[in-house]
Amino acid sequence: MVSRKAQLLPAMQNVQNALNEASLGGKIKVSTVHSMTVLGQSEPPSAGRFDPSVGDLLKGLLEFNKATGSPFMINSYPFFAYRSDPTPETLAFCLFQPNAGRLDSGTNIKYMNMFDAQVDAVRSALNAMSFNDVEIVVAETGWSYKGDVGEAGATVENAKAYNGNLVAHLRSMMGTLISDTAPWKDLKAHVGEIDKTHLRDLMTDTDRCKSMMIEFDGIFLDYSRQRATVDTMSKLFTLAEEAHLKQKINSMFNGEHINSTENRSVLHVALRASKDKTINSDGKNVVPDVWQVLDKIRDFSDKVRNGSWVGATGKALTNVIAIGIGGSFLGPMFVHTALQTDSEASKSAGGRQLRFLANVDPVDVARNISGLNLETTLVVVVSKTFTTAETMLNARTLREWISSALGQQAVSKHMVAVSTNLKLVEKFGIDPNNAFAFWDWVGGRYSVCSAVGVLPLSLQYGFSVIEKFLEGARSIDQHFHSAPFEKNIPVLLGLLSVWNVSFLGYPARAILPYTQALEKLAPHIQQVSMESNGKGVSIDGVRLPFEAGEIDFGEPGTNGQHSFYQLIHQGRIIPCDFIGIVKSQQPVYLRDEVVNNHDELMSNFFAQPDALAYGKTREQLQSENVASQLVPHKTFTGNRPSISLLLPSLDAYRIGQLLAIYEHRIAVEGFVWGINSFDQWGVELGKHPKSESNFMHRVRKGSADVLLEPTTLLPEISCCLMLMKLPATELAYHIAYDVWHHLLINHCFFL
Secondary structure (H helix, E strand, O other), X not given: OHHHHHHHHHHHHHHHHHHHHOOOOOOOOOOEEEOHHHEOOOOOOOOOOEOHHHHXXXXXXXXXXXXXXXXXXXXXXXXXXXOOOOOOOOOEEEEOOOOOOEEEOOOOXXXXXXXXXXXXXXXXXXXXXXXXXXXEEEOOXXXXXXXXXXXXXXXXXXXXXXXXXXXXXXXXXXXXXXXXXXXXXXXXXXXXXXXXXOHHHHXXXXXXXXXXXXXXXXXXXXXXXXXXXXXXXXXXXXXXXXXXXXXXXXXHHOXXXXXXXXXXXXXXXXXXXXXXOOOEEOOEEOHXXXXXXXXXXXXXXXXXXXXXXXXXXXXXXXXXXXXXXXXXHHHXXXXXXHHOOOHHHHHHOOOOEEEEEOOOOHHHHHHHHOOOOHXXXXXXXXXXXXXXXXXXXXXXXXXXXXXXXXXXXXXXXHEEEEOXXXXXXXXXXXXXXXXXXXXXXXXXXXXXXXXXXXXXXXXXXXXXXXXHHHHHHHHHHHHHHHOOHHHOHHHHHHHHHXXXXXXXXXOEEEEEEOOHHHOOHHHHHHHHHHHHHOOXXXXXXXXXXXXXXXXXXXXXXXXXXXXXXXXXXXXOOOOEEEEEEOOOOOOOOOOOOOOOHXXXXXXXXXXXXXXXXXXXXXXXXXXXXXOHHHXXXXXXXXXXXXXXXXXXXXXXHHHHHHHHHHHHHHHHHHHHHOOOOOOOHHHHHOOOOXXXXXXXXXXXXXXXXXXXXXXXHHHHOOEEXXXXXXXXXXXXXXXXXXXXXXXXXXXXXXX
């Protein structure tokens, strides 16, 4: 009880501070709700006397109530109704359905709603402590207390299950979606002004164009070909402020549980942090754990590469097959493909092969093992839980491939794991000492900088090369965290995406790298973006009244020009990301050729954004004596937005930078839209199709339950958040003082 007293008031203050920082302190107040345990323990409670054992705590809470203008809330159960509850002072905020009465199994008394004498007793006790100006609100509870058999009780699990509905309801009542704010509405109105302009005209404004070109660490961003003015950007920065973008970025870097639906930190930035950095998750600095795994990878990959770790027959392991799916495949594959033609990386990879097995289709297995000598092959199985269906079936297939030829004992020499489930790793036949950990604060699509990507990539290229990749990502992390928004590449790109999707109505984005080395960038970013931001509700469960998320696709130039550029020039308007490299990984200079290969490529890189922006008018075509019947077909409207991102080179460091730019850009979009970019319930829906309880299975049988909006369920369900067992930042589940009186007609809060 002493520890509870010590924690309650600071925890409540943290919640109120969080509300204040979110500019909600004037609308929403945190309050205290107490059972009748606060009164003397007689039956009925004696008038005018609080229980001495909670006197000091109550004084602090009452002062908090008085200072914040929030009411003192009580429920009417007498003390003896809680005798069998081991924690009668359970610290929780709850919303309940009306109580129709409850039979106490210990006393055989049915308790109905209000005991007027108890309210009078509380008022007398408050007056005696000189808190007569604190408002009393009666909160009746319908939650089953934990003393009776079969009654669920206000557990943490129940709290997590229901708190989203409470937040959604209060937010919907208070209009706290970003689309309800003045900056959003201002941008909506601003679209009419932009519709009167054309990029041909905007590009003549030299000052505007210069203001839309920024540089960081050799990376050059030009967003002057966006359908935006200086005023547009100012309004977007105001929207970012309204969305508390800076606070949300800080919360991510501070390890707060911003992935609220899974109650997790989001700390892929910790995967590439320097050793001296402190990044906490749940009060623990995770950076030493990260580097413990990185050092283990360095040691292991060095042994494999120098031949001191060999296969079962004594031969060096020069081939690696990495088994994984989703983020365990797309991210590492992107980096691998980009490094293959880098001079330093390719030299380090001499004589080695790295392949990725993702699809459960046996064709993918056949292609991966084709031409490989299993005596020189090492298999890396990537599965956090070691239960991912596709991955584990592929792993068992390759285990059979190895053991049938070399014996069961060869598995431990030819297979290693990236997993946290050491028990299943060992049961599979892999030595647990050869398992490399990662953490639940790493989302799969953000895991390329963890052992998921670093282990197979280090086996192929050497840890020293991959460490440069991590350093590149780290440089963008620092830039994203510290640079002002006007000069912040990920923030600018994220805000422009919000502008294009939610205001101009362009749902797609083409990722167009003008280097073949980035051929796997678009598939990886497609997953990161669409899995992160493909959401239809806010982080609080409120249905979004606007479009969010982008449809991402792409192809390297100039291949894409002969594929889908027809559509982006004359069909639908699709904002484009043009990515160019100043210095080619593999320069070629041919005698008697006026333009070399890379210059030809880059001339297209520079020409395409202008062609999209300016188009070609009827007048221009007529001046070129184009046949009149062809003029409509050769007219290009232009006014099609794009950005150009130019990197000085494409080595491991720059690849890391490019990855982090897109990761943070996507986070910015989600932060502004007010969605959770770090869960993926749509992915979870289709898993385990053979389960009788699976939703998809029940749909096929025609027996799926009707899904209801969270807000429609409120009178029928309970909502509880255990204050002392969850982080304070997760506790700002906004108890609205302005709507309390409305809610308490039929609902209640209790402690």
